[in-house]
Amino acid sequence: MTKHRANYSLMKLVYFFILSLIFVGCKDAPTVHRIIPMPQSIDYTGNSLKLSKGALFYTNLEGLGKSDLANYLELSPLGLKLAQSASDADVIFDIVPSLPDSLNVGGAYMLSINKNKIEVEAKNSAGLFYAVQSLLQLADIHTNGTIIFPTVEIADAPRFEYRGLHLDVSRHFYPKEFIKKQLDAMARYKLNNFHWHLTDGAGWRLEIEQYPELTSTGAFRPYKTWKEWWTGGRKYCDQNDPNAEGGYYTKEDVKEIVEYARQRHINVIPEIEMPAHSEEVVAIYPQLSCTGKPYTSAEFCIGNEETFEFLENVLSETISMFPSDYIHIGGDEADKRGWAKCKKCQRRMKEEGLKDVDELQSYLIHRIQAFLETKNKQMIGWDEILEGGLAPNAVVMSWRGENGGIEAVKKGHSVIMTPAEFCYFDAYQDAPVSEPEAIGGYLTLDKVYSYNPIPEEVKERGHLIKGVQANTWTEYITTIEHVDHMIYPRLLALAEVAWTDVEKKDWESFREGVLKETVWLQANGYTPFDLNNEIGERKEAQTPVEHLAKSKKVIYNSPYSHHYAAAGDSSLTDGLRGGWSYHDKRWQGFLNTNFDVVVDLEKQTDITSVTAEFLQLSGPYIWLPKDVTISISDDGIKYTELTKIENELPTTYDKYIVVPFGWEGNAKGRYVRYQATSCGIDGGWLFTDEIVIK
Ligand code: ACM
Secondary structure: OOHHHHHHHHHHHHHHHHHHHHHOOOOOOOOOOOOOOOOOEEEEEEEEEEEEOOOEEEEOOOHHHHHHHHHHHHHOOOOOEEOOOHHHOOEEEEEOOOOOHHHOOOOOEEEEEOOOOEEEEEOOHHHHHHHHHHHHHHOEEOOOOEEEEEEEEEEEOOOOOEEEEEEEOOOOOOOHHHHHHHHHHHHHOOOOEEEEEOEEOOEEOEOOOOOOHHHHOOOEEOOOOHHHHHHOOOOOOOOOOOOOEEOOEOHHHHHHHHHHHHHOOOEEEEEEEEOOOOHHHHHHOHHHOOOOOOOOOOOOOOOOHHHHHHHHHHHHHHHHHOOOOEEEEEOOOOOOHHHHHOHHHHHHHHHHOOOOHHHHHHHHHHHHHHHHHHOOOEEEEEHHHHOOOOOOOOEEEEOOOOHHHHHHHHOOOOEEEOOHHHHEOOOEOOOHHHOOOOOOOEOOHHHHHOOOOOOHHHHHHHHHEEEEEEEEOOOOOOOHHHHHHHHOOHHHHHHHHHHOOHHHOOHHHHHHHHHHHHHHHHHOOOOOOOHHHOOOOOHHHOOOOOOOOOOOEEEEOOOOOHHHOOOHHHHHHOOOOOOOOOOOOOOEEEEOOOEEEEEEEEEEEEEEEEEEEEEEEOOOOEOOOOEEEEEEEOOOOOEEEEEEEEOOOOOOOOOOEEEEEEEEEEEEEEEEEEEEEOOOOOOOEEEEEEEEEO
16 A cells, blocks of 8 residues: 555544544434445535425436436435426436536546535536436435435546446346346446447347347247256257347347436447357358357367358447447457368468468457448457457457557557456355355455456556446356346456556445445345454465575476466466466466476485375366375486375366365475376466475
8 A cells, every 4th residue: 555545544533533522412403324336536524415205306407318317316315306496406307518627537526515505517427427326325315205415516537438237148148127226336336338248159248130040049049057068069059949048138128228327327349259259150041150060169160261150240239229329249269270270361461461360350350340340330349359460449458467458558458358367256255164066266355356457557648548348258247136246246346447547545434334335235135245243364374484495496387378378387386375266376287287386405314294285166167186296306317106096076077176286294305206297188277376394
């Protein structure tokens, strides 16, 4: 914590102390609710205002803006009703031509509550709407219809123009009403972009009239869960099949959701995945894949003109449903090997002078970007769209860390930051052993809160970073309660990252606020994670371990993966044990290989134990070793086996588990060799964190 922030916290404590003194003895002393996200400037002036539910408000907005505000306020817990003139009203919402310079961005507002009335000023209706959200959080609403507000002066504006939540509805389908509930919460926390991941291998979720099979078959599968689909053959079925699971959103549903979002100042961005994550499309229309056969590919054939015809038709219909300026085209995780073998793709590469399959993917992205431009839409894609050359005006969503975002900013592109380490809400938020099954990782509320979307390296061009987004992938999230559990309260942290200037953020007060806000979430039908009973980081990871091998050299007979190198060659003897997340840079990963290392203790040493832990987590294909062999040597040439341990736990065990494999006894030697045999599953990982020798 910087000195500045420490001072800020202290100031706040003093300030809240004074505030409580002021309110002592005040008959209608309001509860002071912390607004989430914290406004840029908030000044409590020590009194309160009492209104009744159904009090009158006035606005100088006209037309749709006026009716939207009136409908929203009347249905809100404040129940405010529209007055005919300002003089009749207790609450005024005014559009003004200008605000102070510091509030010179869309969505800014000034809110003043004194003992007699509430006055709001903003330059646009979004600003007035965000003031309503602050009012709703400040209000102390009593069952007798009395509403008490603290008197306050707020001047507020968002740090980022793009504040997003993504939801994957392909892996599991969630009903329309559930989507609306997410939009309600987004509005409450002043988020303004809902990124709707509508298509992916596990199910197509958007009605497209020109291609009815996308939904009549592509939206249904004979498996309840993504996991059963993934491991059970990845088939689709007719919607009338008795075993059909899934669903899709009709055009009417989309219209309703887009309108519901609009009333909450939320833009809905559809994502149509290409050229990969498209198993469901190429199963139904196999001619669009390189193999031409169903169930053999997840990628579109880029050599085939029919692919472009299909994609442009689908995008045209999608655009007719979504007014969003942004259209997301996916672009992530293509398996490019099929293109390298495909005659049509090879011909395309030759004709277009494309030197590799990266450039072939880039060819598709460029063409789609140009097509979207003819429709006045701006393309967003995951950071893989950088590979092979980035299309002009494309917006990059940086998910594999921040590097893609940094590179795009350097090239002058706009970026939305969604690095998995801070923004992936499919990760566990507490000890995996206590949580419903998730894909892996470990992302706590405070880690989300700590994120700053503008990397130091591109600070000077920070204006190109349009904002930040939480991504909710749902491979393991089979119920709506579990979706809520993953999103809340982490979304509140993301909202404050997106809205509040760094120097105004304060973890302690935020956490307190979240605990109170959890009560609101529960009362309003959400099922958030229980922050009060958080277990926290794995205890083994909290203190370094002292042992004979610490800082000693490790000789690798099999290489670790550069993607999961942890601390590199020193990782297994740095005294640091891994935490809950395998990508916390303490766990070292070995892909498709056995594990075989030698620790050089530098001199003949008496030893009594050798232990290493391994991780099993089936989602990311991390398995315990089939067996472990530990041996010792004086010269590093001739080894004596100390033990060979068979692993008893089957690979079908699908809960998170860390298992130590070790030897105890008495031995003497200089070199300790630790070998672990991979379980042999193609694409399988071994992960270990430290070889502890005592
Ligand atoms: C992604 O998580 N594949 C964008």
